[in-house]
Amino acid sequence: MKKSITNSLLLLAAFSVMAAFPATAQEYLFPQVADPEAIFGPAMNPAALGFSPGVTLGLQTDVPAGQEIRYNPLLVSRDWRASLQLGSSGFAYSSRDQQEFFTFGSGFEVLPGFGLGISSHLPAGDWRSGEFRAGLLWRPASAASVGLVYRADAGDTWQLHPGIALRPIAMLAPEHGHRLTLTADASYDTDGAAGEYAGLQGLGARVELLPGLQVYGNYELDGNWNVGLETAVGYGRGGLRFAYREGAELQTVTSRFAVESAPHAPVPSVPQSRIIEYQGLQLIGETTGLQRFGQFSFSDGRMPIIEFIEEIERLGQDPAVAGILFTNPVFDADLSHALEIAAALQRFRETGRTVVFSFEQINSVSYMIAAAGGDEIYLRPAGSIMVRGFGASQLFFGDLLDRFGIQAVGFETHPAKSANHQITESGLTDESRENLEFFLGDAFTSYLEIIAQGRGERLAADPADLWDQAPFLVASAAAEAGLIDGILYHDQVIDLLDERYPDNSRESVDRTRYRDPAWRTPRRxxxxxxxxxxxxxxxxxxxxxxxxxxxxxxxxxxxxxxxxxxxxxxxxxxxxxxxxxxxxxxxxxxxxxxxxxxxxxxxxxxxxxxxxxxxxxxxxxxxxxxxxxxxxxxxxxxxxxxxxxxxxxxxxGVDGVAVSGSSFFxxxxxxxxxxxxxxxxxxxxxxxxxxxxxxxxxxxxxxxxxxxxxxxxxxxxxxxxxxxxxxxxxxxxxxxxxxxxxxxxxxxxxxxxxxxxxxxxxxxxxxxxxxxxxxxxxxxxxxxxxxxxxxxxxxxxxxxxxxxxxxxxx
Missing domain, CATH: 3.90.226.10 (2-enoyl-CoA Hydratase; Chain A, domain 1)
Structure with a gap:
């Protein structure tokens, strides 16, 4: 832990990006150090950068109220700022009143829920007269956040900005806690010109009316206040803010836009019956399919079986999912993995949903999964089931090596431990054959029992008899034997499901990782x-x-x-x-x-x-x-x-010198x-x-x-x-x-x-x-x-x- 803290503090000095506000009194209205705004809020408290990983590109323009806004609908202004945030670091540029500023900052979540950050705010051409800021952000729970910012300029003045933010709803429903946020900020200022000041500075509130649509307002005790509207859709965020001075005098209209690497959750629609379709699903064994290529390996895009099983479990918990349609799946799996896939589909079906398979061709493993885990199996008219009984064969190089004068000597603890027989023997030994027949027979019997149990009375004959007719069973023969439920083209399968679920929508699985608005997720x-x-x-x-x-x-x-x-x-x-x-x-x-x-x-x-x-x-x-x-x-x-x-x-010839009896062992x-x-x-x-x-x-x-x-x-x-x-x-x-x-x-x-x-x-x-x-x-x-x-x-x-x-x- 000590090493982690030390490394984080060292990294705080790294080159970084954050949104910046020039160092004037106007810039620090409504600081909200405990709940910084999403786009440019980290400018006030750089520690917030540690809680917002990813990439964000932001742009803001400020149009003074003295300009005719109605003649400037795009809010174009010479007062603007832009930032690029890369994880916890980045850079920002701003221009105001014909002055340019650069900001460098960084923030890190040093401990769970506890972050530190620093930044430097520097005017162009006068690097020594800039401002240094250090921030702290502590979120002990999903309903509370505490912040503290220290600001110091090149002179002898400095300021402290403590703040607190609360999300009352999070105490009762943590998943909806972000719907209401209340803030309070204070200030201690040692500005020599204005004299020392300490006390409450302002209050604020932010309300999410709908997912992705927020309104907010802030009030300072000296009479300044603002209101704003912000919307977030997909990978973008934008909004308007109206700032007023001492009453109802409009001072500034601010527009803000940002593009973010983490998408926002879409507005939920009324739950609708959905059929999840997997098209051409390719599954492999345990991990992502990696193939070697020189000094590299590459992912072939296939889905690990464990991830697929977890995905099926999640679909079973979604009440809007009415069923699953597999279109030409390729189950590149052994029988054990096939059993786990089938078991996951059976659990899904036990929730009252349906599982349908639509194949062009079916192999042994895919058929076992479909028979054990599916409700219905359909095959194209020109398709076939290619299944066969279990077997094991090996290449034996013993005679070949002997022909070339190569002596292959095997040593094993037991006759059944026969991996070396491939280079010492010309075929299977009696013991190896007996062991193979024993477990292959047991495995094949279990395989047929699983199919018989899955298809039930729909089978017209014993599966063992059907497999004796293999390996090729054309669609008509498969339907007659009860191995499939019908001979249909894919569009006919779709029509069948549309008729069965007239209000359904057919969708693929949404695997998008959306931005989490919670301050702190429960400890896992x-x-x-x-x-x-x-x-x-x-x-x-x-x-x-x-x-x-x-x-x-x-x-x-x-x-x-x-x-x-x-x-x-x-x-x-x-x-x-x-x-x-x-x-x-x-x-x-x-x-x-x-x-x-x-x-x-x-x-x-x-x-x-x-x-x-x-x-x-x-x-x-x-x-x-x-x-x-x-x-x-x-x-x-x-x-x-x-x-x-x-x-x-x-x-x-071979010759040499030995100094011990084991030299040439x-x-x-x-x-x-x-x-x-x-x-x-x-x-x-x-x-x-x-x-x-x-x-x-x-x-x-x-x-x-x-x-x-x-x-x-x-x-x-x-x-x-x-x-x-x-x-x-x-x-x-x-x-x-x-x-x-x-x-x-x-x-x-x-x-x-x-x-x-x-x-x-x-x-x-x-x-x-x-x-x-x-x-x-x-x-x-x-x-x-x-x-x-x-x-x-x-x-x-x-x-x-x-x-x-x-x-x-x-």
């Missing part, structure tokens, strides 16, 4: 959401692509040490990787849940949380998995490649002898025992029970629950509820994800260009081969791996 308990997605590797990782041990360990450690973070939710979607990297991450999880200052940490498993993915989860306070999550695979595998025969065939240029092979096997067994110890300690299980559930076998989430490897079946939202409960949080929750490691992220047009020339994105048919080559590289580089032996594609 912070929960850090960390993502472990991809293979586990040493060093730094890339968000959504790889899990770097240094990156994830640092994120967990920082969240644990951050007093503002009350709990951690770790989302794991990984088939494992480096044993050493996994252990580094697991240590940070251990220190979080069992260290000197423990903090709740709950794991939510995605589609895969196996081997190293399970290892880093074991010390969590609670583990959630989907029924079809692939988990377990507790074991160690590895491989060693040797090229002696290849070198001999090409008459390449597992030398790739020499054949692996039995003694070295035994050492590699002993090494893998030692790592396996460590794996068992971590799981036994983390899960509170006996070592024998862990070993019985381990032995390299892969389990579904439902099977893992029976074995005690996970605590509960559920998804991300269930895990969030649990970690909130463990932390004892009862109020609002703020979820945040620390910045990930890795590459600079590009979005928008830059991402489109990068994606167009990025080589891998042009060759999707080679993705499987690329995955195999990455596996080969990892097997060759690591002494021991916590790695799942296969991945599934649906």
């Amino acid at each position: 308990s912070r929960v850090a959401v960390l993502y472990a997605v991809g293979p586990i590797l040493p060093g730094e990782g890339m968000q959504g692509i790889t899990i770097g041990s240094d990156t994830l360990a640092r994120q967990i450690r920082d969240a644990r040490r951050d007093d503002s973070v009350e709990a951690i939710l770790l989302r794991v979607n990984s088939g494992g990787g480096s044993a050493l990297a996994s252990d580094i991450i697991a240590r940070e999880v251990y220190l979080t849940t069992r260290g000197d200052n423990p903090k709740p940490l709950v794991v939510s498993m995605g589609g895969v949380a196996a081997s190293g993915g399970y290892y880093i989860s074991a010390y969590a306070d609670h583990i959630f998995a989907y029924p079809l999550t692939l988990t377990g695979s507790i074991g160690v595998t590895g491989a060693s490649l040797h090229f002696e025969s290849l070198l001999e065939e090409w008459d390449i 597992a030398d790739p240029w020499r054949a692996l002898d039995e003694q070295d092979a035994e050492k590699l096997q002993d090494f893998s067994q030692a790592i396996y025992r460590q794996f068992l110890d971590v799981v036994a300690e983390g899960r509170g299980m006996e070592l024998e029970d862990v070993d019985a559930a381990a032995q390299g076998r892969v389990w579904t989430g439902a099977q893992a629950l029976q074995l005690g490897l996970v605590d509960e079946i559920g998804g991300f939202l269930d895990a969030l509820d649990k970690v909130v409960q463990l932390a004892g949080i009862t109020g609002p929750v703020e979820l945040f994800t620390p910045a990930g490691g890795g590459l600079l992220q590009l979005q928008g047009p830059a991402a489109e260009v990068a994606r167009a020339v990025q080589p891998e994105s042009r060759l999707p048919e080679l993705e499987e081969l690329i995955d195999e080559m990455r596996l080969l590289q990892q097997l060759s580089a690591e002494g021991g791996l916590y790695l799942m032996p296969y991945s599934l594609r649906y």
Whole structure:
């Protein structure tokens, strides 16, 4: 905290922007230091800049009453000012009475609700005769604000302006507190010419008649007063102010306009039945889709599944939403993610709303989501359902390597831990085949049961029989089988919904973040959401692509040490990787849940949380998995490649000097002898025992029970629950509820994800260009081969791996 305050005070001296009022008595009428006006108010209290982030460009003109305003409808004047605010800093220029002024200022919210700011107001050509201002703004609650401004010129005079502002409605209805604001300002002036003065200076009131439409008035005890009107629409704000002197003598008409980076909330209309339409929705796994391009990564614009689920929850709470229409959605997800999407749609339907799907083509995952989460499914006349039973296939390079004289020696703790078999064998071993058949059969049975439950009596036959007729079911066959509810073009689906909801409007989701007019929002308990997605590797990782041990360990450690973070939710979607990297991450999880200052940490498993993915989860306070999550695979595998025969065939000699019996241990240029092979096997067994110890300690299980559930076998989430490897079946939202409960949080929750490691992220047009020339994105048919080559590289580089032996594609 001390460091934060020091840094903020240093930053206060930075070059900055704010609206400026020249230093004359007239300029400081109606200061309102506790509730500065939105456009140019920070000129009086620079601390207000710390509470108004974003970018604002403002312009103001002042027309004296002596001019004929009716002949000047645009209020053009030589007295004007302009400002550009960039976050908490910026610059302003003003011209009045043929004098020019420049203002530099900055303000920061040093502590929640407490801000400081400074500014310099300098006349052009006479920098030494300017004025210095320092401001303080404290908003202890949404209904109260206190301000204090100190002003000093180049001479020996200075002024203090304290003020207070109240929002009485906020005490009863915080969301409407900004509708009425009352202000009172005082002044202490040491101006030598006028003598000292201390006392109440003025009173003011601001009323919001409608969202975006305000009227205000201020009265000073010496008889000056003003009234004004201000409106805010979209990204703009503007208004007029009429200033009077001692009675009803109009002194100045002021016009103000500003363009702001944060839009204002629109005027709410009468609630109307709305159908929310998702057109061409593309969903991915855990995080924003990032693709690599040289030293950069770029977002491909697809929506993370977790964000989509949260969005569906919000739509379910909106009484004006009558239903959701999905038009040609692309659910690029595994079965576990599909279950969570379907569950979110089911919760939406339980509120009495409808969910309709309109497809051109349907794949296996999309169909399961539509069948389980939708009310109706429609398919184009020329469309088809392309579904197939589950299967798993792999490439095996053992014979190829042998043909070239390359000796591939695998070492694993159990026959089922077979990731290395791809370079040591020519096909599946009996144990691997048995394990694959076991969990694939269980997963496929669950898949068909979900579809049967969703479609119910509309199905004309058992789903298993229908899937035997796959993979292609044309629209007519799909309708006859009861897999869809009708064969309609998209415009016919729209006509159907229009007839069903004659007063509805069809809209897309509004994801705009509007400006919050509240002085201070209620405190939210912070929960850090960390993502472990991809293979586990040493060093730094890339968000959504790889899990770097240094990156994830640092994120967990920082969240644990951050007093503002009350709990951690770790989302794991990984088939494992480096044993050493996994252990580094697991240590940070251990220190979080069992260290000197423990903090709740709950794991939510995605589609895969196996081997190293399970290892880093074991010390969590609670583990959630989907029924079809692939988990377990507790074991160690590895491989060693040797090229002696290849070198001999090409008459390449190898020679060297050894000073120890282990100097040439597992030398790739020499054949692996039995003694070295035994050492590699002993090494893998030692790592396996460590794996068992971590799981036994983390899960509170006996070592024998862990070993019985381990032995390299892969389990579904439902099977893992029976074995005690996970605590509960559920998804991300269930895990969030649990970690909130463990932390004892009862109020609002703020979820945040620390910045990930890795590459600079590009979005928008830059991402489109990068994606167009990025080589891998042009060759999707080679993705499987690329995955195999990455596996080969990892097997060759690591002494021991916590790695799942296969991945599934649906």
